[in-house]
Ligand SMILES: O=C(O)CCC(=O)C(=O)O
């Protein structure tokens with residue numbers, strides 16, 4: 001009985017209960033969901049499909065890339081809705097966006113910078129990475145920090161020629177964090193991300209416009225409603241010079257389980273899908289770049305060596321750039337679907353993306369964080 005109630009919650013809307021139950025392939029007797037997650041069909045780049053909404057509106061879903069599976073819908077939001085979200089975020093207050101990651105990245109970064117694969121980093125290797133800007137700002141600072149502290153302690157640059165992964169692990173994270181925030185204040189533009197943001201949490205939001213947008217996203221993505229209802233919503237503003245270096249939206253940096261709650265320790269936020277809206281027209285710049293979209297092969301080392309992550313420098317070299325336009329939605333999958341579990345599978349490594357520098361004007365975006373937890377059934381049953 002309890003399970004039936006959960007299923008009914010899950011299938012919202014009039015008349016679609018049967019279809020919904022069918023889609024979920026719910027076995028009401030055993031109480032098990034054998035729900036299979038589905039991605040939208042891309043067909044091929046340039047393909048346009050109509051999406052009919054309940055209110056009669058027809059949206060045009062256009063495939064921009066098959067790898068990653070990426071779509072755009074122009075006019076997804078009306079200008080009134082955009083203006084509403086912008087004023088909502090402004091009235092809540094906008095804070096500087098921070099992307100300081102201090103765990104799980106050091107040893108992998110070491111591997112990527114270790115040009116001659118001798119398991120340690122020479123000062124030359126670090127300097128090469130720093131000066132060629134092939135690593136993100138935050139990593140650069142970690143190395144600088146390490147070199148400086150070594151320099152201070154030994155009073156002599158010579159002889160300090162190697163940093164091992166073990167040594168990197170010993171950096172005092174508190175010192176580093178203080179150093180980073182001081183640096184960030186002096187050189188905001190050097191951060192891997194330079195923007196302001198505000199959050200809208202669905203569980204505490206009573207905003208009607210936000211609800212309507214949530215429902216539209218459910219209709220378009222055809223994801224289980226609970227998935228959208230649990231999605232936090234982030235409004236981001238970039239001023240001139242604002243940017244966001246290429247990154248992947250889902251956190252695969254550690255092996256702790258995926259969760260959806262904020263501030264829970266020992267779990268990470270994983271994002272199946274990203275739905276990004278442009279809330280205004282940008283005078284110049286500010287596109288969303290997908291540096292490796294459509295490539296046949298993926299090589300992270302190459303991505304870094306070619307500086308493709310540093311979008312302050314190499315936006316023009318990105319394979320694909322989506323231009324901002326008021327009301328447009330960009331939709332992509334950060335993960336594949338695992339056929340055997342019917343739930344979220346491996347990360348789509350082609351989903352690297354970021355925001356190119358805004359050259360003139362301001363850029364406002366809003367962003368659904370469509371998250372999931374590892375336990376499919378518990379996630380779907382949860383309210
Ligand atoms: O600003 C953009 O176009 C991209 C933003 C983004 O990737 C993000 O907020 O995760």
Ligand SMILES: [Fe+2]
Pocket residue numbers: 247248249353354
């Ligand atoms: Fe992103």
